[in-house]
Amino acid sequence: MRLVVCFLSLLAVFGPAECGNVLVWYTEGSHWINLKIVLATLIDRGHDVTVLVPDGALFVKAEESDRFSFQHFNVSTSGQGMLSVIEEFLYFSVYEMDQLNLLQIQMKFFELGSKHQDLALSYCDGILKSTELMNKLRNGKFDVILTDPMYPCSEIVAEELKVPLVYTLRFSIAHVMERMCGQIPAPPSFVPGAMSKLTDKMSFTERLLSMLFYLSQDFVVVIAWKKFDNYYTDYFGRPTSYCEMMGKADIWLIRTYWDFEFPRPFLPNFKYVGGLHCTPAKPLPVDMEEFVQNSGDDGIVVFTLGSMIDKLPKEMSNMIASALAQIPQKVLWRYGGEKPDTLGENTRIYKWIPQNDLLGHPKTRAFITHGGTNSIYEAIYHGVPMVGIPLFGDQPDNLVHMRVRGAAVVIDNIKTTQPQDLVDGLNAVINDPSYKENAMRLSRIHHDRPIKPLDEAVFWIEFVMRNKGAKHLRVEAHNLTWYQYHCLDVFAFLITVLTVVLYVFFKMCKFFIMRCCFRSKRKSKKE
Amino acid sequence: MRLVVCFLSLLAVFGPAECGNVLVWYTEGSHWINLKIVLATLIDRGHDVTVLVPDGALFVKAEESDRFSFQHFNVSTSGQGMLSVIEEFLYFSVYEMDQLNLLQIQMKFFELGSKHQDLALSYCDGILKSTELMNKLRNGKFDVILTDPMYPCSEIVAEELKVPLVYTLRFSIAHVMERMCGQIPAPPSFVPGAMSKLTDKMSFTERLLSMLFYLSQDFVVVIAWKKFDNYYTDYFGRPTSYCEMMGKADIWLIRTYWDFEFPRPFLPNFKYVGGLHCTPAKPLPVDMEEFVQNSGDDGIVVFTLGSMIDKLPKEMSNMIASALAQIPQKVLWRYGGEKPDTLGENTRIYKWIPQNDLLGHPKTRAFITHGGTNSIYEAIYHGVPMVGIPLFGDQPDNLVHMRVRGAAVVIDNIKTTQPQDLVDGLNAVINDPSYKENAMRLSRIHHDRPIKPLDEAVFWIEFVMRNKGAKHLRVEAHNLTWYQYHCLDVFAFLITVLTVVLYVFFKMCKFFIMRCCFRSKRKSKKE
Structure with missing residues (x-):
């Protein structure tokens, strides 16, 4: 029966092909939310999908096991630890x-990064050091490993199982993974590093930054x-690095597109499959x-701060609520905290809202968003202008992309902002038609592409399964x-x-000039 | 009626859109053969297509006017001149x-190039200096200009008419146009310039070359x-250049794909729509x-030397015919010259052959080709191994691509080759299964892509028409x-x-050391 489903479903879109086994590396948060859309489509097309999940995972819910096959693994860190x-x-x-100086911030990030690495390596241990699990994977006859490189070690399993590897990635800070490991070119002069908050149009100072x-x-x-390099080297018993192993990935599915991304060289x-969800x-x-x-003609405003933040300090929620109370639109606010004292009659609080359906509603006038990529893409898809309240991670940078395209107003620091700033921002994006026009322009770019992003992502995963990799797309770099890449040895040569040549030339010139002078001197002496 | 055709045909592939007017810049030879497939599809989809053609064009035939609307223009050069x-x-x-040294070759190419430029500028004059024609074009309400940049000046008309520009290009020598004008990155270390006969795997010497x-x-x-820069500057009455104007093109449709091209960075x-024909x-x-x-089980060999060469010197045709007579396969040879004396019974000569249909025939075992891109793509499409006899232009370079992929044997110099070399080459590609396997692998890569090349080319032409350009894809470079691109000013700073900083630091160190020494000396003196 599975084969029939597989054959018919594959035939419907791309013509005949074989169904296969997909192994999915563990990921979390909005990464998982995005990834499971791809997995659901792979299952609908008849593939077997196995997801590696540690005990106590946060976003990967047990009740989803009716849709996905979970392969649990043990970790030393508890769910609470994560x-x-x-x-x-x-x-x-x-x-x-914002209360710390740059050095303190870097130190803290280093400390947090180190904790994240320890967590990540405990997942690696949980999989790689379990003989039973590794044997199970070896016997699983997988055709591809699909990984969001939020956590490492899928590269080790891909190498062990001799299975091609497909990444699904939003970005790495300053595009380090994409540049250093994936070999994507990124001239700093017009390709700003992810999270730099720069655009592709830079002054001298910005290019310096x-x-x-x-x-x-x-x-x-x-x-x-x-830390990762040592782990990989220890595992294989030969010198290697995390980056070298990442470079073996066959396909990098990047979760953006040219509606969001500044145009840049790529490989x-x-x-670029942004907005596939x-x-x-x-x-x-x-x-x-x-x-x-x-809401009548005034319409509605949709307000969420993403999957990670559903509570705010009381003074902050009160400030926001008092601003929202001043606009004529009805507001639907996803919020898990205590009801703010200043909540207006036009505002309703929900523990959960169907964000995509609300953004696609004809009454929607604006979207107050933290600027997560999934949310921004839903706004682009439906052509809704945004007021951005970035909180952490890539959110400030994401919203810069929307601001320079004229589709968003951004509140740079929610802690110091006044209610009037939020009201002004909302009034601008709702009443100045340019914001709606720009949002609609991005929406047109988003929809007007030769293949839908989800179809493209699935196509390349299946391509890798059918062809046992995609080495013909991998640059010699x-x-x-x-x-050697920059031909510095050639330049030096x-x-x-x-x-x-110049030295010899000048020496020869000098020699001949000297000889001429010497001869003429000798001549004049004789004379 | 046209609107109905347009609506229905567009709906069938990409959903609703408006039909428009396409202006096509004059091109010649195999470029025209390739381009007219795209134009025919645009016409089938309900668009109006107008092709600019000079009197006495060589490949654009008058009888094709039942398919395409020709807009003739006068040129000072006659057809014979071209x-x-x-x-x-x-x-x-x-x-x-091959009888000249490198300097003589460069001088001759410069002379030939100069003649080609004069010819090209006479076409520019024929269009731009005809008030009647320019008025006709201005009133033509064109939505896009489609150009093979074999001849210049379409950029001037695009600017004049405020119409977006789409290029369709196989390559420019050393990718000069793509790099300098299109801003595509091309590190010489792994992206060999077109016509260099290098591959992406280079030794130090090759990287130097x-x-x-x-x-x-x-x-x-x-x-x-x-010459072109001056022409453009004169026309606009402001300093500009050919390259700067080329850089304004919205889309570059490149007539290759990763079945042929070495993987490289792009924009x-x-x-990459190679093989659309x-x-x-x-x-x-x-x-x-x-x-x-x-032919029985032995099958057939197809032999052509492309659209430009249908005759050979007698000794060369005799050499080839005597080689062909030695193989067990039947040979179909497209040849316009005198029948060679050594022609075997297994070989038939035709003034014209249906090359694509023959290459797709199950009896076909090998293809003897000059290595033109159109021919190579037909061989890749049908998975036929090749024996290459490159003659001029990009042909030697094209065949290097096929040789390193193991799908072709190449006869480097037909003038010095012996019949046995050709026989050996044919026997190799026919009897060594690796050649067929490699040709089939390229064929799989060619066919296994998310959208067919012709559909992709048409999609982007229509995209530009619908959206009045594609500026969101144009890099800030x-x-x-x-x-600035290479941040050399930033590095200098x-x-x-x-x-x-180092200078000040050392000066300060010196100052303090001196002071210490001086003080200790003074102290010791006092003591």
């Missing part, structure tokens, strides 16, 4: 960071990854639809050292040759 | 080149394009099919100088700062 690392990171990013950002992050990462095995809006629950319809 | 430039180039490349090839071609082109507005084989004419079937 949660505390994430919470410490969030608390630091949102509440502490861009360059320093790249250099500093490369430096930090080379040190930080030593044949980098596929977006779908047309479904009808709202009845009471919600009623509330939305009551992977086999060059950095000085050419400069040496040129110097020698 | 032919003589092409014939001189062919004669030089095939028969004279690659670098010198790029540098020398850049130098030659900067000088050669001065979002570069679309290939189609499944149609049945052969009855007598030809009978001849093919008579276009607005940077070469030293950083080095200066570092030097000053």
Whole structure:
């Protein structure tokens, strides 16, 4: 029966092919939310999908096992341990960071990064050091490993099982993974590093900052990854590195597209599939639809701060609520905290909202968002202008992309902002038609592509399964050292040759001039 | 009626869109053969297509006007004049080149290039200086200009008419146009310049050659394009250049793909649509099919030298025919010259053959080809191994791509080759299964892509028409100088700062050391 489903479903889109076995590396948070759309499609197309999940995973829920096959593994860290690392990171990013100087911030990030690495390596141990699990994987006849490189070691399993590897990645800080390991070119002059908050149009100072950002992050990462490098070297018993092993990935599915990304050079095995999770809006629950319809011509504003943040300090929630109370639109706010004292009659609080369906509702006028990529893509998909309240991670950088395209107003620091700033921001994106026009332009770019992002992602995963990799898309740069890549040895050779030639030329000139002078002197002496 | 055709045909593939007017710049030879497949598809999809053609064009035939709307223009050069430039180039490349030294070859190419430029500028004059024609174009309400940049000045008309520009290009020598004008990155260390006959795997010496090839071609082109730069500057009455104007193109449709091309960095507005002209084989004419079937298990060999060469010197044709007579396969040879004396019974000569249909025939075992891109793509499409006899232009370089992929044997110099070399080559590709396997692997890569090349080409032309350009795909590199692009000014600044800091640091160290020494000396003196 499975074979029939497989054959029919594959035939429907790309013609005949074989169904296969997909092994999915563990990931968390919004990464998992995005990834499971791809997995669901692979299952619908008849593939077997096995997801590696540690005990006590946070976002990968047990009840999802009716959809996905979970392969549990034991870790020394408890679920509570994982949660505390994430919470410490969030608390630091949102509440502490702006009270510290640059050095203190870097030190704290290094400390947090180190904790994350220990956590990540405990997952590696949980899989690689379990003989039973590894034997199970060896016998699993997998055709591909699908990984969000949020956690390492899938590269080791891919090498062990001799199975091709496909990455699904939003970004790495300063594009370190993509540049150093994936060999994607990124001239700092017009390709700003992820999280730099720079755009592709840079002044001299910005290009200087861009360059320093790249250099500093490369430096930090080379040190930080030593832990992974040692782990990989120990495992294989030969010198290797995390980056070298990452470079063996066949396909990099990047979760953005040119509606969001500044145009930049890329490589044949980098596929930009941003917005693959977006779908047309479904009808709202009845009471919600009623509330939305009551907004009349003013319409509604949708407000969420993403999957990680559903509570705010009381003074902050009060400030926001008092601002929202001043606009004529109805507001639907996803919020898990205590009801703010200043909540207006136009604002309703929900523990959960169908964000995509609300953004696709014809009454929606604006979206207040933390600027997570999944949320921004839903806004782009439905052409909704945004007011950004970035909190941590890539959110400030993401919202810069939307601001320079004229589709968003950004509140840079929610802790120091006044209610009027939020009201002004909302009034701007709702009443100045340019914001809606720009959001619609991005939406047109998003929809007007030759293949839908989800279809493209699935195509390349299946391509790798069918063809046992995609080596014909992998640039030879992977086999060059950095000085060979930039032809610095060739330059050095050419400069040496040129110097020698010039030296010999001048020496000869000098010799002949001297001889002439000497001869003429001798002549005049004789005379 | 046209609107109905348009609506239905567009709906069938990409959903609703508007039909539009396409202006096609004049091109010749195999470029026209390839381009008209795209144009026919645009017409089938309901668009109006107008092709600019000079009087006396060679490949654009009057009888094709039932398919395409031709807009004729007058040129000072006659059709015979054009032919003589092409014939001189062919004669030089095939028969004279290997008797000259490198300097003589460069001088001759410069002379031929100059003649080609004069011809090209006479086309520019024919269009731009005809008030009647320019008014016609201005009133033509064109939505896009489609250009093979074999001839210049479409950029001027695009600017004048404020119409987006789409290029369709196989390559420019050393990728000068793509690199210097299109801003595609091409590190010489693993991206060999077109026509360099290098691969992506290079030794130190090859990387040196690659670098010198790029540098020398850049130098030659900067000088050669001065003529065009002056023409463009004169036309607009402001300083500009050919390259700057080329850089405004919205999309570059490149007529290769990763089945042929070595993997390399590229840009979002570069679309690789190689092989768009290939189609499944149609049945052969009855007598030809009978001849093919008579080949039995041995099968057939297809032999053509492309659209430009259909005659060879007698001794060369005799050498080839005597080689062909020695193989057990039947041979179908497209040849317009006198029947060779040594022609075997297994070989039949045809003035014209249905090349694609023959290559797709199950009896076909090998393809003897000059290595033109259109021919190579038909061989890849049908998975036929090749024996290459490169004659001129990009053909030697093209065949290097096939040789390193193990799908072809190449006869490097047909003038010095012996019949046995050709026999050996044919026996190798027919009897060594690796050649067939490699050809089939390339064929799989060719076919296994998310969208067919012709559909992709048409999609991006229509995208540009729908959206009045594709500026969101254009990298900011276009607005940077070469030293800004490479951040050389930033490096210079950083080095200066570092030097000053170090200088001050050493001066201060010296000062303090001196003071200490001085004080201790004074102290000891006092004591």
